[in-house]
Amino acid sequence: xxxxxxxxxxxxxxxxxxxxxxxxxxxxxxxxxxxxxxxxxxxxxxxxxxxxxxxxxxxxxxxxxxxxxxxxxxxxxxxxxxxxxxxxxxxxxxxxxxxxxxxxxxxxxxxxxxxxxxxxxxxxxxxxxxxxxxxxxxxxxxxxxxxxxxxxxxxxxxxxxxxxxxxxxxxxxxxxxxxxxxxxxxxxxxxxxxxxxxxxxxxxxxxxxxxxxxxxxxxxxxxxxxxxxxxxxxxxxxxxxxxxxxxxxxxxxxxxxxxxxxxxxxxxxxxxxxxxxxxxxxxxxxxxxxxxxxxxxxxxxxxxxxxxxxxxxxxxxxxxxxxxxxxxxxxxxxxxxxxxxxxxxxxxxxxxxxx
Amino acid sequence: xxxxxxxxxxxxxxxxxxxxxxxxxxxxxxxxxxxxxxxxxxxxxxxxxxxxxxxxxxxxxxxxxxxxxxxxxxxxxxxxxxxxxxxxxxxxxxxxxxxxxxxxxxxxxxxxxxxxxxxxxxxxxxxxxxxxxxxxxxxxxxxxxxxxxxxxxxxxxxxxxxxxxxxxxxxxxxxxxxxxxxxxxxxxxxxxxxxxxxxxxxxxxxxxxxxxxxxxxxxxxxxxxxxxxxxxxxxxxxxxxxxxxxxxxxxxxxxxxxxxxxxxxxxxxxxxxxxxxxxxxxx
Numbered sequence: 001x002x003x004x005x006x007x008x009x010x011x012x013x014x015x016x017x018x019x020x021x022x023x024x025x026x027x028x029x030x031x032x033x034x035x036x037x038x039x040x041x042x043x044x045x046x047x048x049x050x051x052x053x054x055x056x057x058x059x060x061x062x063x064x065x066x067x068x069x070x071x072x073x074x075x076x077x078x079x080x081x082x083x084x085x086x087x088x089x090x091x092x093x094x095x096x097x098x099x100x101x102x103x104x105x106x107x108x109x110x111x112x113x114x115x116x117x118x119x120x121x122x123x124x125x126x127x128x129x130x131x132x133x134x135x136x137x138x139x140x141x142x143x144x145x146x147x148x149x150x151x152x153x154x155x156x157x158x159x160x161x162x163x164x165x166x167x168x169x170x171x172x173x174x175x176x177x178x179x180x181x182x183x184x185x186x187x188x189x190x191x192x193x194x195x196x197x198x199x200x201x202x203x204x205x206x207x208x209x210x211x212x213x214x215x216x217x218x219x220x221x222x223x224x225x226x227x228x229x230x231x232x233x234x235x236x237x238x239x240x241x242x243x244x245x246x247x248x249x250x251x252x253x254x255x256x257x258x259x260x261x262x263x264x265x266x267x268x269x270x271x272x273x274x275x276x277x278x279x280x281x282x283x284x285x286x287x288x289x290x291x292x293x294x295x296x297x298x299x300x301x302x303x304x305x306x307x308x309x310x311x312x313x314x315x316x317x318x319x320x321x322x323x324x325x326x327x328x329x330x331x332x333x334x335x336x337x338x339x340x341x342x343x344x345x346x347x348x349x350x351x352x353x354x355x
Numbered sequence: 356x357x358x359x360x361x362x363x364x365x366x367x368x369x370x371x372x373x374x375x376x377x378x379x380x381x382x383x384x385x386x387x388x389x390x391x392x393x394x395x396x397x398x399x400x401x402x403x404x405x406x407x408x409x410x411x412x413x414x415x416x417x418x419x420x421x422x423x424x425x426x427x428x429x430x431x432x433x434x435x436x437x438x439x440x441x442x443x444x445x446x447x448x449x450x451x452x453x454x455x456x457x458x459x460x461x462x463x464x465x466x467x468x469x470x471x472x473x474x475x476x477x478x479x480x481x482x483x484x485x486x487x488x489x490x491x492x493x494x495x496x497x498x499x500x501x502x503x504x505x506x507x508x509x510x511x512x513x514x515x516x517x518x519x520x521x522x523x524x525x526x527x528x529x530x531x532x533x534x535x536x537x538x539x540x541x542x543x544x545x546x547x548x549x550x551x552x553x554x555x556x557x558x559x560x561x562x563x564x565x566x567x568x569x570x571x572x573x574x575x576x577x578x579x580x581x582x583x584x585x586x587x588x589x590x591x592x593x594x595x596x597x598x599x600x601x602x603x604x605x606x607x608x609x610x611x612x613x614x615x616x617x618x619x620x621x622x623x624x625x626x627x628x629x630x631x632x633x634x635x636x637x638x
Contacts, residue, residue: 015476146371
């Protein structure tokens with residue numbers, strides 16, 4: 001168990017290191033070198049001495065332009081370790097980390113809530129589809145669910161905006177809470193936060209619960225045909241016992257695995273949803289910084305999105321042994337990993353293939 | 356031929372898949388031949404803006420008085436090119452890595468699979484957005500490479516596990532005894548056995564690439580030039596289409612074009628799935 005956790009931890013740190021390095025080299029190798037561009041811009045403005053210009057660039061990209069590349073790199077990585085990702089060009093008075101620290105909770109809230117809601121709805125609908133196989137009901141639900149899971153989330157966002165904020169002004173069109181409430185632990189503020197999060201959450205639930213439902217149906221159908229379910233029936237166990245402890249638990253396993261993979265996808269999709277609903281999450285700032293060529297903020301958002309995804313994956317990995325005790329046992333895990341994946345189940349990935 | 360007759364039998368019984376396949380076919384034809392019959396001119400006539408649908412402009416006109424339908428038809432080709440190219444790259448890399456590592460095993464397998472895990476963990480869409488904004492290209496091939504940057508990893512993992520189970524089969528043993536080359540082993544012996552799985556993944560990779568590429572144009576990250584559905588929606592939104600009902604056709608037509616194509620791909624891929632997986636037909 002300890003080695004399982006340590007391995008996951010080491011892998012997570014390695015990926016974070018790679019992404020931080022990637023962001024360093026991308027800013028440097030970018031065509032039109034943004035650091036040189038900033039330098040030229042500061043010279044144009046005039047009134048700054050050479051040292052001041054260097055200091056400004058150092059503040060923005062946390063890189064000293066004159067130093068050799070390896071020294072710049074070490075400084076950058078060391079800065080990232082201490083939580084210094086430079087300053088946004090568009091607002092040098094604050095730091096990239098401060099901007100993100102404000103935005104991240106909103107994104108995590110929307111992603112987590114919509115992931116939980118779509119997972120629960122998907123599992124319930126999928127189990128129902130498996131229970132009433134080949135009925136009219138199941139066929140109709142399969143159609144609707146396949147349809148919804150094929151629709152891009154940003155189009156649902158636009159449609160919701162058009163109908164519910166423009167034509168019928170039922171929901172607010174932007175922001176995380178209203179201007180007339182004071183942030184803090186008070187009723188009106190919490191209600192306002194909830195009210196503003198309805199549309200972003202709805203847009204991602206509508207497009208993602210279908211994937212869960214289809215996955216759960218496939219998983220449950222294959223478990224229904226398993227020998228141990230027939231054995232349980234032959235032993236005369238109650239239907240409830242069979243559905244809960246035999247079918248339910250075993251068909252949930254592949255779904256929990258998918259949960260970890262889909263976290264990254266949800267964070268990616270939140271970029272679109274936050275942009276359209278002007279929801280001040282990390283994806284919103286990322287797209288804004290792209291538009292304003294604010295590369296230090298853009299890379300900071302990218303690094304922090306990746307770190308959030310990795311931490312959530314790690315949490316799912318740590319919770320996984322609770323659902324499947326085999327996983328913490330190295331021998332059983334090796335056996336499971338070597339087993340060929342069931343092609344029926346993996347064909348339609350829950351949450352999309354661009355994760 | 357067996358394949359085609361199987362496919363037809365399945366399609367005949369599954370209306371959704373039949374319609375899906377037909378729609379995919381129509382889009383392909385529109386992408387290939389559309390620009391020969393329809394063109395989007397340069398003349399702009401603001402007095403013709405936001406016309407209601409008519410015989411001349413079946414889906415109305417945009418803010419510059421140009422027909423929406425002709426823009427959608429012309430916009431099909433760039434979307435399909437990027438989608439298919441990206442799917443080709445994704446599938447090629449995924450299958451090559453999956454088969455090789457699964458068959459060869461050992462240290463190479465361990466190392467490459469760790470790298471694959473890294474690509475699997477990094478969130479794809481934010482990485483694509485960063486790369487696209489850094490590279491800022493209009494070249495469809497480069498765009499296709501950016502879009503497949505992480506998409507191959509999941510496929511490689513799935514193919515690898517299939518290759519591992521194939522490794523111990525008799526025909527592989529026999530080929531090994533005959534001393535066939537690695538290229539022959541992977542391409543001639545293993546590949547045909549994962550073919551069906553790859554075919555379905557190819558279709559799904561196209562939908563994934565279309566999702567992401569339209570998203571890039573929508574957000575204005577990929578350069579806005581020429582005609583495609585993402586650019587149409589982007590322009591419509593920028594011109595305040597949300598706040599006026601006049602432009603509803605302009606805004607919703609490209610959205611419908613995307614949704615119909617994506618749904619058609621998914622339904623058609625399901626039919627392919629049951630051709631290849633007879634077990635699914637029984638259920």
